[in-house]
Amino acid sequence: MKQNFTVRQGALDGVEAFLSVARHRSFRKAAAELGVTPSAISQAVRVLETRIGAALFVRTTRSVGLTEAGERFLSRAKPAFEELVAASEVARDLGQRPSGLLRLSVPRAVIPILLEPLVASFCKAWPEVEVEIAASKEVVDLAAEGFDAAIRLGQFVAADMVAVPMTPPFRLIVVGSPAYFEEHRPPRHTDDLRHHACLRWRRSSGALALWSFNDNGEALEIAVSGPFIASDFPTMLGAALEGVGLAQLPAPLAAEGLRAGKLVEVLDAYAPVMPGVFLCYPDRRQMLPKLRAFIDHVKRRQTGDSGMEAKKEAGRGGGRTR
Template sequence: MSTGRGDLPDLSYFLVIARHLSFARAAVELRVTASALSHSMKALEARLGVRLLHRTNRSVTLTAAGEQLRDSISDPLRAIDGAIEALNRFRDAPAGRIRLNVVVDAARLLLAPVLPGFVELYPDIEVDVVASNRLVDVVGEGFDAGIRYGGTVPEDMIALRLSRDIRWVVAAAPAYLERFGTPGHPRELAQHRCVRLRQGAGRIYHWEFERGDEELAIDVPGALTIDDTDLGLTLARGGAGLMYGPEPVFAGALAEGSLRLVLEDWAAVGGGYHLYYSSRRQVPTALRLLADHIRERRPLG
């Protein structure tokens, strides 16, 4: 068995594969090919003289030796990463790469307005954004942080507010309202056509309303179900039905008159967008700088 400092890159690769249990997903995070990862792991196993991974066409699992190696090297390699990250304060220009898992609307409303200015300020920082409405384990899937609505942030995470609270409203095209009328109470939605929303976990979202002390959650009817805001806006503009969502999503359509708000006195208010990350990991300098940049630019107030 021959090992040495040259094994460090392969050991780092091994930890990412062990976390994802997938060469393909690990390759995406590491920005190498799955084939290159496979060759690296075979070479590492040959040098160590033990098999670390069981591979089939459909799955990757750790051997007993692989589990022991993962448990033994996770903390030391994390400490090395932290030590290298700490050197950022001595650089003339901060550098690094941050991976974010972001709810889709936040990517468009919160990140898109500020990222051009951020990369102009910090050209040596790379930002990798995965926009998804599916709630993921950001630590387990190799992200530095996530951005979600305040009420959906996992409780064991540190959360940093990035925007004001957000009103959730209902909008429709003028042509739809002329044809079918304007609902005056959320329960009247039962007689309307609605564009239903599917949450990241696959559950159909019940539209939430509040007025004074009264709170309602309505399972609205509708022949159309979506999980994409841009598609919903196109459908609503075309008169397909009433649409529910965060008020900033509708700003452009409301300004141009292609949509109007209804049931405004029943608008529910939810927690704004929050950045969240694990308390067990050192916060990368690049992530802190991005959070500061968003809070300074205040794209949503």
């Protein structure tokens, strides 16, 4: 049978007073140490003894000693109380300065083009913060999974999340390799995609994503077909570079391939504009300094400020976040 273990309300009341009296063998010295009156210390100890059901001290007009029950209670309570104090100090330290483990849930596509340079500069600026990146295509529950924040495409940011923009809006473009277009005529209209090998993306829900377009201001979604299905944009990019077929990708992800002539954009007149990439987190009131430092770092990277300036600002109390 499963047991329920609980700590009674007030079960720790008087323990600090008891430990101070036991250490000094004096109610008066314990009162001075804790900044209260001797009568308050005496009352706290009496309440503790009543709750325990045993006398903990032997009191005379000239001395204070421990009973056998007091000795046994001291041997167990002292290390336990010290551990509680140490735990409080560790938690307080995390609440006062950027330190500890910062866990981020991110889509794989943003790691090489956005996150790697950002994290490198952040780690140099804040060496006491450890950054853990969990790449996933799923939109995870940050609180349930123990993440401090997530990096998400704008269309996947929930309404109850606080969002900080990391990129401006970008186009969602269709690209293919020169080798592919040596064998296939470039499409001029979205209807032409019926005659092309289109690389598809399977969402975390299991559904195949439709291709999105903007046709003279009207949103258009098309179910395409082709020989290859991937679960993330980088894999689709790799397949497009190899000439497997056409891929619809965020423009920043395809930018290097376009510059190098390894990719060719088509249907550019139909490319929709996406909201961009955002750093999002649940509630600014629950934010620890490590996350606040990362948010400020994101903002300063966008404006070109240095990590040293970030530290100076943190020393002045830090900046407010959105």
